[in-house]
Each structure stands twice: as C-alpha cells, then as structure tokens.
Amino acid sequence: MSSEEKDLTEALAGLRAQVDVQDRSYKGHNYPVCFVGTEATEILAIGRSRSEAIQIGRKLLDLGYFHHVLKEHSFEDQYLFYRFKEDEGKVHGESARRDDGEAISWASRIFGSGSAHTDNMQSRSYIHLPDVASGPAASKEHVVPAPLDEHNARLLDNVRPASWIDPKPDSRYNLVVIGAGTGGLVAAAGSAGVGAKVALIEEWMMGGDCLNVGCVPSKAIIRSAHAVHEVRKAAELGVLGVNPANIKVHFGAVMNRMRQLRAEISHNDSASRFASDLGVDVYQGRATFTGRNSVEVNGKTLHFSAAVIATGATAAVPPIKGLKGTPYLTSDSLWNLTELPRRMAVIGAGSIGLECGQTFTRFGSQVTILARTSVMGKEDMDAAAALISQMKSEGVEFLDHCSIDEVMHCKSTGFMLKYTLKQASGEAKGGVLEVDAVLVAAGKVPNVHNLGLEAAGVNFDRQRGVLVNDKLQTSNRSIFAVGDVCTEYHFTHVADFMARMVIRNALFFGSGKMSSLLIPWVTYTDPEVAHVGLYEADLHQRKTPFQAFKVDFKDVDRAILDGVGGFVKILTAEKKDTILGATIVGPDAGNMISEVTVAMQAGMGLGSLASVIHPYPTQADSIRKCGDLYNKSRLTPLVKTVFNRFLAVRR
Structure with missing residues (x-):
C-alpha cells in the first residue's frame, strides 16, 4: 500500500x-x-x-x-x-446503488447493465417477482411491461424501482393502505396531506391498472385510432386526394407513443414522489394481515389504527376448454404487443372489449367480438344500437349469445375457436373462428387471495370481493376498502371518490356514504356512450313513472356540420323536471355528461337547464334542447287555451 x-x-x-x-x-x-x-x-x-x-x-x-x-x-x-x-x-425513498455509485435500475437488475434495452421481451413477458425486485415471492406471476426500451425502463424505475429500500416501520400508523392503484394513492396522499402517519404497500406496480394497463395506455392508442378514422373519412368532408386504401398504420410507432406518454405520466404515481415529497412510508412487497390491527410486509410488522384495502381486481379468465396455457392476451398483456394481429377474437363485449375491438379494427385488424349475451345488454337500447351500427360499418363482426366450446392453438397457424350460437328460435348453431390473437375481456375478479383477511376478521367473497357497508367499512370496523376490490363500479373516478370518503370516515369519524355518490361513466368508443343515474329499464323494473326527452344529433346544427351522429336522452320524474338519469351518445359524450351530472348533484331540474345559455353552435346545446322539450310538455291543452285567450285580449 x-x-x-x-x-x-x-x-x-x-x-x-x-x-x-x-x-x-x-x-x-x-x-x-x-x-x-x-x-x-x-x-x-x-x-x-x-x-x-x-x-x-x-x-x-x-x-x-x-x-x-x-x-x-x-x-x-x-x-x-x-x-x-x-x-x-x-435511506428510505431511494433505490439502492451499485458499486460504481449509480442507482440500481430495472434494466440493470434484469440484464446486468445500466442502460435500457430494446431486445425482444415478448418471450419474457411473465417474470416472477423475485427475479426482478427484492422481497418475498408473490403468489402469482406479473406481466412485465415489454419491450424493455427506454420508456418502459423509465416507467418501471418510477412505479417499481428495481431495489427499493423499505423504511423502518413507525411504532403505529394512523393509516396503512394496501394497494397503490388510484384508490390507494388518493387515500395515502390525502391522509398524509392532513398530517396522518401513513404506510403504503404495493406488491407490484404503483399506479395500478389505470396508469399501467388501463385508462392511460388505452386512451393513448384510441387517440391514434381516431386519427386514422378521421383521415379515412376526409373525402366526406371535401378533403380530396386522400385514398383510404393507401393509409398505412405503423403499429410499432403507435405503441411506442403510448409507452412514451405512459412513462411521462408515471412520475405522478412514483414511489419516490410519495416517499420524498408526500412523506408516505412506501413498502414494496406482499401485505398479509396478521391480526385485526397489524399487517406484515417483507418480514416487518406494521401496526395501525385504521387500514384501507385497495388491491383492485384482475382480468377474469373464463373456464373455456383449451384456453389455459395458450398465449392469449388480457388487458394486462395487450400493451406489450409490437406487431398488429391480422385477425383478432375478443372474448367479451364490455367496455374493454368494445374499445379495443374498434381500435384494432381501425388499425387494420379483422376483429370479431364474441358476447355471451347481447352486446351492451345493460346499456340504453338506443345507445347500444347506435354503437353497434357504427362499429359494424367499420368492419367489426359480432357474435352475440355465443358460448365458446373450445380454444385450440398452434404456433404456426394461430388460434381456432369452436363456438355455439343460440338462435332467436332457440336452436343452436355451431361454428369455427380462426384468428391470430385472442383478447380475453370477460370482466374482472377482485384481488382477495392471500391477504390474510381471515386473521383480520374481514369478511369477503371470491366473486364480490371485500364486503363493506355504506361507509365502506368491512366487518372489522378499523379496516375499510375502496375501488375494484369491493365495488361493481370499476372506474378510476369511483375509486378516487371512495378514497376521499374513507379519509374522512377513517381518520375523522366522518359519516360519508357510498350511496350518496352520483356516478357517471363512459365507454370510450366512437361514438362515446356516457351515462349517469337510472336507465329506462331500471325505472320500469321499479314501476316508477317517468318521462323521456330525446334530442337526436340530426337536429343539432353543430353535429350536422361535424358530420357526426348521436343523441341526448334525459329521463325525469313524471310531470316533474327532476332528472332521474341521462344517456348521451356522441363523439364528446364523456365531457357532455358532466353538465347533467352537475345538475343532478345540485338538484337542478331539466326545466332550469333550458334557461342556461349554451354557446352556438355546440353539440352540448342538445342538452338545452332537452330542457326545451320538457318545458313544451308543460304546455297542456288547457294551459294553451288559457294563454290563447289571454293574448287575444291583449291584441
């Protein structure tokens, strides 16, 4: 030396x-x-x-x-x-570092290098949790975003750092949150913001479905598909020189854009932001209740005064013969595609199936949607008919009242689906469908397995999830639940507002009730289908008298000028303007429904909406027109006679 x-x-x-x-x-x-x-x-x-x-x-x-x-x-x-x-x-809130001082990244843990790679990750889409992150083995395999390019490496370094340093547990937490999807993140951030000591435990990727495999990636590719559709119909608007046959979609570029935008947004849900900026103790690992007021993660026991279960739901896979073990896609793995399937079967006709079916059709896939019952059977009949008609005109094929008997897969020829259709006459008709990819979009099942809910005294059901009362409390009054794990409303905005309610109820003895929430929702197809409140079928079932006021977009100037179809339908109590529900179909229905939701929340009647000045020309003016229709309905023959006589005297 x-x-x-x-x-x-x-x-x-x-x-x-x-x-x-x-x-x-x-x-x-x-x-x-x-x-x-x-x-x-x-x-x-x-x-x-x-x-x-x-x-x-x-x-x-x-x-x-x-x-x-x-x-x-x-x-x-x-x-x-x-x-x-x-x-x-x-150090809590940072990743561990290599010998050279650089933070250990996701790419370095998998490939032994600090740089991102663009290798083919399709064969490694399923990687066991211990292979890529510290902590105990998970009970299931997680779909790793692929390919591991710079965008997905950035995403993972934000929401699943390769070697996160868990903090030393506090002696007791005001709130322990299990699951870092929308509900969990809102509950953790909001509680920490009012001074609570909060622990947040996430087994896989922070941001949950919405950021990683739901709202964010789906809306990114839907936007690209909409651009394709607009170019194809340009000639209808007098834009000449565009030959629809010459339009080519660079599917790889579409998916690259999605990955880039998802990575940019991911900082908001990142482990470092919640730990360093918001003061939340973030743990990466599987949470298991060990008692009524304790939970274990990575060998550490956390004690709490209150806890929130926000573990979400997982794509349901129907028990179809031959399906298990085949390389089918779900809403988790769909976003790893780098090549467009020439032919695609979509099992399920819910919002995910319809949105993806239309999107991939616009990209150039031949899509067939197989529905166990009728398509959009729970939706307003007029709305369902309008959407189905549009999607069929674009080339989407529907097989409704269809049961899939068997799925066979061959690496060289793709998938073969044997199915049976139930005819209107009651007879059954068999058929075979050959495709290159199968997307399973048959709903979701709540994540309640291996959480130790029994030890915590929390009642749950494998299908319905964690059972809660109207205040979102479980059978253990110290433990609450929010989001997909405990409600049929699988929407990001619902999880958000459930979490806000739990903050009040769990920390401040609040009395917020789930039944008080007015919940709108949207299917982001083209046209969009938006709804709030009750349907006509609901009112018929309840034997509640009502009135329906409908304005078709063919009578709305802006819709005519834009060359789009759709309608606004608003339901009111009989002989009253109290709004009971509304359905909007159109290219901007998701934004338009909020006006009706605000009116319902504020107790504002449909007649009053007629007096709200709307800019002309807008499609939202159709809502005001519904108000006009209601006011005209009040002009009964008797009232009209009185008005005529009064005005005659004044002439």
Whole structure:
C-alpha cells in the first residue's frame, strides 16, 4: 500500500468514526443519514492544514466512499450534506446503488447493465417477482411491461424501482393502505396531506391498472385510432386526394407513443414522489394481515389504527376448454404487443372489449367480438344500437349469445375457436373462428387471495370481493376498502371518490356514504356512450313513472356540420323536471355528461337547464334542447287555451 493510499485509508477511518451522521433538514426537506461538510473538514484537518483536508475529502469523494446527497457538489468546507456509500441501504425513498455509485435500475437488475434495452421481451413477458425486485415471492406471476426500451425502463424505475429500500416501520400508523392503484394513492396522499402517519404497500406496480394497463395506455392508442378514422373519412368532408386504401398504420410507432406518454405520466404515481415529497412510508412487497390491527410486509410488522384495502381486481379468465396455457392476451398483456394481429377474437363485449375491438379494427385488424349475451345488454337500447351500427360499418363482426366450446392453438397457424350460437328460435348453431390473437375481456375478479383477511376478521367473497357497508367499512370496523376490490363500479373516478370518503370516515369519524355518490361513466368508443343515474329499464323494473326527452344529433346544427351522429336522452320524474338519469351518445359524450351530472348533484331540474345559455353552435346545446322539450310538455291543452285567450285580449 502506498503512503497516499495509507493516508486516505486512515483519513476515511477517522472520518467515519468521528463524524456525526444523522437525519438532517434543510428548507423543509429531510435528508436521512448525512454528515456536514464543515464538520468533516474539521475532522480531516487534524494534523493537516484546512486546504489539505479539503483535498483529502475530494479524493475520498472521487473514489466513491461518500457523495453529496444530490450529487451536485464536490467536497467543500461548507454546510453541505454528504452520505457514506454504506449508509445508502438505510435511506428510505431511494433505490439502492451499485458499486460504481449509480442507482440500481430495472434494466440493470434484469440484464446486468445500466442502460435500457430494446431486445425482444415478448418471450419474457411473465417474470416472477423475485427475479426482478427484492422481497418475498408473490403468489402469482406479473406481466412485465415489454419491450424493455427506454420508456418502459423509465416507467418501471418510477412505479417499481428495481431495489427499493423499505423504511423502518413507525411504532403505529394512523393509516396503512394496501394497494397503490388510484384508490390507494388518493387515500395515502390525502391522509398524509392532513398530517396522518401513513404506510403504503404495493406488491407490484404503483399506479395500478389505470396508469399501467388501463385508462392511460388505452386512451393513448384510441387517440391514434381516431386519427386514422378521421383521415379515412376526409373525402366526406371535401378533403380530396386522400385514398383510404393507401393509409398505412405503423403499429410499432403507435405503441411506442403510448409507452412514451405512459412513462411521462408515471412520475405522478412514483414511489419516490410519495416517499420524498408526500412523506408516505412506501413498502414494496406482499401485505398479509396478521391480526385485526397489524399487517406484515417483507418480514416487518406494521401496526395501525385504521387500514384501507385497495388491491383492485384482475382480468377474469373464463373456464373455456383449451384456453389455459395458450398465449392469449388480457388487458394486462395487450400493451406489450409490437406487431398488429391480422385477425383478432375478443372474448367479451364490455367496455374493454368494445374499445379495443374498434381500435384494432381501425388499425387494420379483422376483429370479431364474441358476447355471451347481447352486446351492451345493460346499456340504453338506443345507445347500444347506435354503437353497434357504427362499429359494424367499420368492419367489426359480432357474435352475440355465443358460448365458446373450445380454444385450440398452434404456433404456426394461430388460434381456432369452436363456438355455439343460440338462435332467436332457440336452436343452436355451431361454428369455427380462426384468428391470430385472442383478447380475453370477460370482466374482472377482485384481488382477495392471500391477504390474510381471515386473521383480520374481514369478511369477503371470491366473486364480490371485500364486503363493506355504506361507509365502506368491512366487518372489522378499523379496516375499510375502496375501488375494484369491493365495488361493481370499476372506474378510476369511483375509486378516487371512495378514497376521499374513507379519509374522512377513517381518520375523522366522518359519516360519508357510498350511496350518496352520483356516478357517471363512459365507454370510450366512437361514438362515446356516457351515462349517469337510472336507465329506462331500471325505472320500469321499479314501476316508477317517468318521462323521456330525446334530442337526436340530426337536429343539432353543430353535429350536422361535424358530420357526426348521436343523441341526448334525459329521463325525469313524471310531470316533474327532476332528472332521474341521462344517456348521451356522441363523439364528446364523456365531457357532455358532466353538465347533467352537475345538475343532478345540485338538484337542478331539466326545466332550469333550458334557461342556461349554451354557446352556438355546440353539440352540448342538445342538452338545452332537452330542457326545451320538457318545458313544451308543460304546455297542456288547457294551459294553451288559457294563454290563447289571454293574448287575444291583449291584441
């Protein structure tokens, strides 16, 4: 060992033994396990000049023995914070670091490299959790976003850091949240924001379905599909020179755009943001209740005053002969496609099946949607008819009242589906469908397995999920549930507002009730189908007298000019303007439904909507027109006679 190396070793040992390492704070931000540059300089200066001490400190930093907490400064004789390399493992809210000082990334854990790769990840779409992240083995396989390009690497480093450092548990938490989808994130952030001590546990990827495999990726590709459709119909609007036969979709570019946008958005749901910015103790691992007020994660026991179960739901896979073991797609794995299937079968005609079916048709796939009953059977009949007609005109094929008897797969020829159709006459008709890809979109089942719910005294059902009362409490009054795990309303905005309610009920003895929520929803096809309140079928079943006021877009100037179809239908109580429900079909129905929702929430009647000035020309003016129809309905023959006589006198 050279004399210089010996001096550095002795200086490091002296510094490590004498410097004060502790959590420090500056301008409201906490920096764990740090020492201060001025104190370190004083220790290194023993037997040396101060300038020599600074040079020794800089050499130790350059050799990687410690670093500035933000990596913005070399070693200085100033009030700056530094951290020893061996103390990195004690830091909460950061990823562990490699020997070279760089944070361990997702790509480096899988490929042994710090850079993102564009290798074919399709064959590695299913990777067991222990292979890619620290923590105990999960009970199931997780679909890893693929290909592992720069966008997916960025996504994963945000929502599933490759080597997250769990914090030291607090003695007791005000709230422990299990699941970091929309409901869990809102519950955690909102509770921490009002001063609660919060722990958030996520087994897989923060952001849940909405960010990773739901709303965000689906709306990204729906936008691309809409652009394709607009170009194809350009000639109808007088835009000449566009030959629909020459339009080509670069499916790889579409999916790359989706991955890029998803990665950009993912910071909002990132582990680092919730830990560092919001002050939430974030744990990566499987949560298991060990008692009525305790939960275990990664060998650590967390005690709580209240807890929220927000574990969501998983794509349901029907028990079809031959399906298990084949490379079918679900709403989890669909987003890993890099090549467009030439032919696709969609099993299920719910919102996911319809949105994806229309989107892939517009990209160029030959899509067949197989529905167990009627398509959109629970939706307004007029809305269902309008959407089905549009999708058929674009080339989507429907097989309704269809049972799938068997699925066979051959790597070279694709899938063969044997099915049976139930005819209107009651007779059955068999058939065979050959496709290159199968998307299973048959609904979801709640994630209630292996959570230790029995130990916590929480009642649950395998199909209905965690059972809650109107205040979202479980059978254990200290534990609540939100989102897909406990409700049939599988919508991001519903999970959001359920979480807001739980914050009040769990932390502040609130009395918010699920039954008080007025829930609108949208199917993001083209046209969009939006609804709030009750359907006509609901009112008939309840034997509630009502009136229906409908304005067709063929009578709305803006819709005529835009060349789009659709309608607004609003239901009111009989002889009253109290709005009971509404359905809107059109290209902007999802935005338009909010006006009706606000009116219902505020107790504003349909007659009053007629007096609200709407800009002309807009499609939303059709809502006002419904109000006009209601006001005209009040003009009974008797009232009209009275008005005629009164006005005759005034002439």
